[in-house]
Amino acid sequence: MxxxxxxxxxxxxxxxxxxxxxxxxxxxxxxxxxxxxxxxxSSIGWSHQVSAQNDTYQIVSTSYQQPLTTVETYVGSKRVETVRYAIGSVDHLNDDLMYSAETDQVVDLKNSKGTVKPVAPAPMRIKKYKNAFYAMSISGFNQFSLTKYSLDFKKIGTTKRYTGFGKELIVTGGKLYVLADHMKGNDYAITLHTFDTTSFKSLHQKTFKQLLQADQIRQDGSQLKIYGISPENDEKLTILSYDVKKQHVTKTMTTNQYVKGGVEKTQILSKDTELIFNQDRMYEINHKTKQVRVLYDGKHDLVDYAYDAKTKTYHVLEEITKTAEFRVKTLNRHFKPIAEYRLKKSDSVRPFRVL
The missing domain is CATH 1.20.5 (Single alpha-helices involved in coiled-coils or other helix-helix interfaces)
Structure with a gap:
């Protein structure tokens, strides 16, 4: 040797x-x-630097004064493309749809023309299921409505209205689930509504007394994961597992982490762990050990994040509230910052999504 x-x-x-x-x-x-x-x-550091310089991401910004929303494509700190849409006050972007709870309009981003289509006023969630779109809108005080559309947003059937302030919508297995707040005098309850997707017939209702507030819902096989806070644990994250077949709660887990502003997004990391994103931090929840650890704390308000599966990096959109500036941080798979890009200030639009 x-x-x-x-x-x-x-x-x-x-x-x-x-x-x-x-x-x-x-x-x-x-x-x-x-x-x-x-x-x-040196090679590792250099490769991270090169990777950061070639970061590709998109920033979606909207105007609250005029019908304007932009989607800007960046490579590192260089803006290489800007696409404009004639819709303003956008606050939702999912299933390649862009819409606002303050308007009655939606844009299908897959449509190259960027045509603005009319929908029921105040859409809270629009989800695609098979060959149709299902919209859940706020139709009045303590009231939500359900409407079905074709893929070119032509209305199918009639709009149905129900009691409750609709917050989240999931369509799966031929059923539609709405998570709603119910207000009756001084009473306040979190309820899960189950409907069929044909006529919006009400099939079942389940009230969760374990929750004081619920912000997010996610499908996990035959279970629905519901994220919120419980009355006994002041603003600490509580996750319920609800079996849609047996129609009862199978598991309740309360963590020791506070969730300022509620849960914004979740992402499965492994069989036992998932990422929780809110305006304070990014957490990892271990459902097996019930342990929680902070993955990233940016010291500023976190607005949104996007995961790049090709580079295994996270693009985090942050707002520096003192200066009203926005920046994008690129994190590696260990959630360590490897690049930072400050976005140019704009008087016409405000960033709210990173893709």
């Missing part, structure tokens, strides 16, 4: 010379290892 040799048989001065030779040899080997480590370290 390198660094090893047959030991001389001589003694005395010869032995001393051997130790000198051996020491020099060891120093040379150590120097080579140090040099190699330096090169590897």
């Amino acid at each position: 390198e660094g090893q040799a047959s030991r001389p048989l001589a003694t005395g001065a010869g032995t001393s010379n051997w130790f000198v030779w051996k020491g020099c040899r060891t120093m040379q080997t150590g120097y080579k290892l140090l040099l190699a480590a330096t090169i590897v370290s």
Whole structure:
């Protein structure tokens, strides 16, 4: 092996010379290892830098004074494309649809013409299921409505109205689930409504007394994960698992983490863990051990994030509230910042999504 040799048989001065030779040899080997480590370290740093310089992401910004929303494409800090849409006050973007709870308009981003289509006023959620779009809108105080549309947004059937302030919508397995707040005098309850997708017939209602507030709902096989806070644990994240077949709660988990502003987004990380995103931090929840750890704390308000599966990086949109500036931070798979890009201020539009 390198660094090893047959030991001389001589003694005395010869032995001393051997130790000198051996020491020099060891120093040379150590120097080579140090040099190699330096090169590897430099290479890693350099590759991160190059990767950051070639970051590609999009920023969606909207105007609250005029019908204008822009989608800007960036490579690093350089803006390479801007697409404008004649719709304003946009606050939702999902299933390639862009719409606002303050208007009665929607834009299908897959439509190259960017045509603005009319929908029922105040759409809270629009979800695609098979060959149709299902919209849940606020139709009055403590009232939501359901409307079905074709893929070119032609209305199918009639709009149905129900009691409750609709917040979230999931369409799966031929059923439609609406998570809603119910207000009756001083009473306040979180209820899950189940409808069929043909006539919006009400099939079941379930009230969750374990929750004081609910912000997010996610499908997990035959379970629906519902994210909110419980009355007994002041603003600490509580997750319910609801079996849609058995129609009852199978598991309740309350963490030791506060969720300022509620849960904005979630992402599955592994079999047992998922990412929780809100305006304060990015958390990892371990459903097996019930442990929570902070993945990223940007010290500023977190607006949105997008995961790039190709580069295994996270683009986080942040707002520096003191200066009303926005920036994008790129995090590696260990949630360590490797790049930062400040967005140019605009008096006409405000960023609200990163893609």
